[in-house]
Amino acid sequence: xxxxxxxxxxxxxxxxxxxxxxxxxxxxxxxxxxxxxxxxxxxxxxxxxxxxxxxxxxxxxxxxxxxxxxxxxxxxxxxxxxxxxxxxxxxxxxxxxxxxxxxxxxxxxxxxxxxxxxxxxxxxxxxxxxxxxxxxxxxxxxxxxxxxxxxxxx
Amino acid sequence: xxxxxxxxxxxxxxxxxxxxxxxxxxxxxxxxxxxxxxxxxxxxxxxxxxxxxxxxxxxxxxxxxxxxxxxxxxxxxxxxxxxxxxxxxxxxxxxxxxxxxxxxxxxxxxxxxxxxxxxxxxxxxxxxxxxxxxxxxxxxxxxxxxxxxxxxxxxxxxxxxxxxxxxxxxxxxxxxxxxxxxxxxxxxxxxxxxxxxxxxxxxxxxxxxxxxxxxxxxxxxxxxxxxxxxxxxxxxxxxxxxxxxxxxxxxxxxxxxxxxxxxxxxxxxxxxxxxxxxxxxxxxxx
Ligand code: HEM
Ligand code: SF4
Ligand code: FES
Numbered sequence: 001x002x003x004x005x006x007x008x009x010x011x012x013x014x015x016x017x018x019x020x021x022x023x024x025x026x027x028x029x030x031x032x033x034x035x036x037x038x039x040x041x042x043x044x045x046x047x048x049x050x051x052x053x054x055x056x057x058x059x060x061x062x063x064x065x066x067x068x069x070x071x072x073x074x075x076x077x078x079x080x081x082x083x084x085x086x087x088x089x090x091x092x093x094x095x096x097x098x099x100x101x102x103x104x105x106x107x108x109x110x111x112x113x114x115x116x117x118x119x120x121x122x123x124x125x126x127x128x129x130x131x132x133x134x135x136x137x138x139x140x141x142x143x144x145x146x147x148x149x150x151x152x153x154x
Numbered sequence: 155x156x157x158x159x160x161x162x163x164x165x166x167x168x169x170x171x172x173x174x175x176x177x178x179x180x181x182x183x184x185x186x187x188x189x190x191x192x193x194x195x196x197x198x199x200x201x202x203x204x205x206x207x208x209x210x211x212x213x214x215x216x217x218x219x220x221x222x223x224x225x226x227x228x229x230x231x232x233x234x235x236x237x238x239x240x241x242x243x244x245x246x247x248x249x250x251x252x253x254x255x256x257x258x259x260x261x262x263x264x265x266x267x268x269x270x271x272x273x274x275x276x277x278x279x280x281x282x283x284x285x286x287x288x289x290x291x292x293x294x295x296x297x298x299x300x301x302x303x304x305x306x307x308x309x310x311x312x313x314x315x316x317x318x319x320x321x322x323x324x325x326x327x328x329x330x331x332x333x334x335x336x337x338x339x340x341x342x343x344x345x346x347x348x349x350x351x352x353x354x355x356x357x358x359x360x361x362x363x364x365x366x367x368x369x370x371x372x373x374x375x376x377x378x379x380x381x382x383x384x385x386x387x388x389x390x391x392x393x394x395x396x397x398x399x400x401x402x403x404x405x406x407x408x409x410x411x412x413x414x415x416x417x418x419x420x421x422x423x424x425x426x427x428x429x430x431x432x433x434x435x436x437x438x439x440x
């Protein structure tokens with residue numbers, strides 16, 4: 001413990017950079033990063049959502065004014081991003097819940113070179129593909145709705 | 155003289171194919187000043203040379219002040235972990251030409267205390283390793299301290315933890331883990347993996363105690379399954395797998411699905427008889 005004061009630990013911690021700065025790791029590492037970013041993004045959106053809808057408390061006039069502010073394509077685009085984030089976060093969250101409790105992740109084996117961690121084997125990778133396929137379908141449906149609202153499609 | 159030219163030409167061809175001039179950018183910690191400095195060395199590399207070979211070469215012929223740690227130079231002692239081209243690797247197991255770059259950056263292993271240059275301090279890492287009680291926990295005290303025979307274990311039972319027992323405590327997983335990157339109290343992939351290694355061992359009876367040790371924010375719940383530990387592990391230990399299996403057990407205990415595990419006993423006495431003509435062994439002298 002005393003030694004730790006003599007050396008300077010903080011100089012060699014990877015820090016927040018360690019979450020996302022290094023681009024040399026495996027696929028799951030990126031999903032980890034996006035999951036965290038979308039999670040924080042969703043919390044921020046939740047705050048925004050509460051602020052926006054709380055204007056309803058101040059009467060009809062305030063609500064109409066707020067609606068006129070949020071009814072622009074930029075806000076809609078933001079909403080589309082939020083929906084994309086929610087779809088990713090939710091589906092990847094299901095994948096994480098399964099794997100993190102030891103389901104579908106595989107069993108210990110005799111390590112034979114070249115080593116292949118279970119995460120890179122078939123079932124966990126298929127799970128990623130499955131989730132992302134479902135996510136794409138959901139997102140396309142959302143996109144279709146938005147294009148209808150914007151009048152691009154009719 | 156013609157033959158000389160020929161030999162000269164063939165040497166050039168040999169040089170072109172099998173060797174390469176590589177620049178090493180080594181980020182060094184200066185404990186006196188308490189700051190970093192970067193040293194650059196240019197070395198001609200032959201095919202087959204590892205990063206450790208290059209470091210030995212630099213220390214012997216270019217710069218005697220360069221410090222690093224290594225011992226076995228064959229991937230078994232776990233002392234030569236360092237950040238090579240941005241990824242934690244064993245210096246002795248990394249072929250330079252396989253990195254396919256002309257400039258190679260070497261830094262100390264991340265998330266560890268610094269001693270000097272590339273040498274890092276593992277005391278906290280080993281403190282955590284000690285904390286999770288990396289030995290068999292058993293109730294048969296007499297047999298444990300004065301063993302009369304071996305503990306029983308079938309090959310199938312052994313396979314449940316064999317992979318995890320291959321760990322060489324090199325700390326690469328610990329350096330790659332994004333949770334360790336911001337939380338020095340997190341037990342880390344190695345210690346958590348080792349906890350599971352002992353729980354999965356049929357000779358161990360400490361399941362419940364071990365689960366209590368790791369059921370904490372800085373324990374099992376610090377893992378977010380980025381899988382980086384298993385990506386960098388040089389021994390195929392797959393700590394990410396062990397951690398998720400361990401988390402399954404922690405959840406099972408919360409649901410009261412785990413009871414105290416009774417460990418296997420000792421192997422029954424051997425019935426074999428000495429064949430004729432084979433002499434008795436000499437008496438023990440140590
Ligand atoms: C659709 C349903 C959702 C599911 C299935 C889900 C699932 C998960 C899971 C499993 C984790 C832990 C991941 C890990 O081990 O690192 C997580 C983290 C998180 N979630 Fe969700 N989530 C959902 C919706 C949301 C929503 C609506 C929000 C925001 C209001 C949110 C915000 C977060 C945040 C901030 C984290 C922490 C991220 C981190 O530590 O990396 N999640 N989610
Ligand atoms: S689990 Fe692998 S990377 Fe981690 S300390 Fe053990 S051998 Fe090294
Ligand atoms: S020198 Fe022993 S593992 Fe590299």
